[in-house]
Amino acid sequence: MTGKVFLYSAVDNVLTQYQVDVASGVLERRCSIQVPAKIQYAWPHPSRQYLYVTTSNGGPRVKSDYNHVSAFAIGPDGALTQHGNPQPLDRRAVHMCVDPTGQFILNAHNHPMSGITVHSINADGTIGKAVEQPHSLDYGIYPHQVMTFPSGDAALIVDRGNKPQSDKPEDPGALRSFKMRNGVLDVGNVAAPWGGYGFGPRHVDFHPSKPWLYASDERMNRLYMFRIIDGRIEQEPAYTRETLADSKSVAARQIAGPIHVHPSGRYVYVANRADHTIERDGQKVFAGGENNIAVYVLDQDTGEPQLMQHADTHSFHVRTFACDPSGSLLVTASIKALSVEVGTGLKEVPAALSVFRIGADGSLDFMQKYDVETSGNELQYWMGIVSAK
Template sequence: MSDHVPTSVRLCTAVGRRLTLHALTVADARLTDLGSVELPSRVQCVRPHAELPLLYVACADRSPDADGDPYYAVVVRVGADGALTVVGEPTPLPARPIDITTDAGSSHLLTAYSSAPGLTVHTLAGDGAIGAQVPMPPDLDHGGSPHQVQVCASGERAVITARGSKPYGTPKYKPGALKVLAYDAGHVANLYSVAPAEDSGLPGFNPRQVAFHPTLPTAYLSLEGQNMLTVLAVDGEDIGAEPLWTLDLLQDREHVMPRQDGGALRLHPNGKFLYIANRNDGVRDPKQPSWLSPDPVPVFPGGENSVLVFALDEATGEPVLRQRIDSGGLHPRTITMDPAGRVLVTGNMAPMRVGEPGGVRDVPAGLGVFRIAADGTLALVRVVPIDVGPEILAWVGVVDR
């Protein structure tokens, strides 16, 4: 195997139904558009095939003028020159997909939904085509509002991160959980549920994402509604429910603005650092669909949009806050990094107007591109504006394995 580290990485951005592939040069953080493709409905998330030059795209279009079934999984081929081409017919899905992934060998495609059925599994052919749906157990426990699904490194467990409902302390609140499933060649079965007890010290439990440390027995969870990071112990295939450590993600807990949420998290490939996004778009009208930019763009009343860098103890995995840095825009819905851990990119979702002394500054949707130092800290290299029109920057991700 070659030890050569590429000087650029391939980065996808999704605005509405359009998926675009870019080349991101690591040295100067410059982006070059390689190709775009129009999908049958709005892009939700993308995952690459483990070996083939294919992308699996989850699409969901809930607009009133949606033509036919609005939910699909689509296979997109990446050409040698970066051109994107839809392969075959889109595969209809039964509900709005919220996350999509494959198992280690990309022999199966797993899709999580924010409502019933919660999870589906499809076979993948040798050429990457989406095949038949694997039967699900009738008593599948997918929890409330699944938000993420992944197959563990052992290949014997799948985990659904069920967010539940917020806010804590109101009638709308429902606790979330990690739903751990047995996994065997695409077949799943209920095993157990992980949720801290009410007396654990957490003000509710609404996990958005979980990441498992590559070598230490720890799992890291971003808690969306609580704006916290919590760490659970992992013993073989078992995940403990008692938090080892819990840290506040907010700089100003006393003045939390509406729609302040804990967001995406990523572990550095070397296992020494953890990155979590804080996100806020509190100006959004409750009647405004969450997949459209407000029109007109209002003035942002304030909130925290940042990336937090945690150093992880090499023996225990305990996180210690090392840095808090502005995300380079507003509402970093997604964060991603290259496989070598050299650059981190935030996907700042929507345009906003920010009041400042003497006037108002327009802040576009776009990318914040950061260089990652040897100590894990971030330095903003470039902000790349993206004109989203009436849409949002729904997803950003490095698609190199």
């Protein structure tokens, strides 16, 4: 183990590498590469020798006709080089992951139809063929994440559903698990508390050693803890917590986001996001809301989360964040620049990487921020941290 840690930030089709100094919290920008299209999500191989990247020329609910999953070898210095040929996907993937054995890549799709596609990973780390799925399965209304259970024998779709609109009722959400054997998916179980109504999960994370699952609810701004019994997610959450500092004064487009359990299993972190704007003298200006990381302490006997802190991200709309493998640093990635009112004028706050020191009690101490350039409609859509092999 070299002890080196690398951060990768994606802006449209450009993937930039940073060297992470865990002791000082300093990010040193290194080099960038271009990939086939806009980066949607990425996931490292368990060996930490390869990074798998899903790309698309589309976006949320936008038609796409150029979609791929690609493999990149991670060099000793963190530099990425293409590893084998990209494999085509028939539609945009909103999220992806690699199973714990490092044998399969799973991509989740929600437009124009829901589904999971599975690709094998060859022994040399290159991407193999798509695994044929013989079963017609129900992947839900609007999948937003795919994860494999720590056991590797099941996959999970986090089905967000959709909030009600003036012309249509609410689409209920659910956690949909599927048996998985040799990359083939089969009927599993569905957890849909309250029939899925008022339940809008976006992302989940598993506890590293206990049979507990934590889910962030995008639509309701909540954190749930579910127990997993004999490989099945219980139908109702054991605990429910608010994610916002002020849940009684919710701004427009106030949504919970990504969630991560600390490597120690003692804390859980959830992003609160807001980027709604209003017009001021012909310019779009931030209209208010919470942009922070909610920090919870976990009871190690029951899994119950207790809110400890809201740490301001000093940015707007954190779509992804990550802890370094040692659990010493947490870095957030906001998607775009946004103007704010300062006195009688306006100030533009760029997209950014915000670095926090994680305290011995799990609390976050803001250290520094690195601006990330996003031009026009470009977005910092994904960020992740990988330790060197």
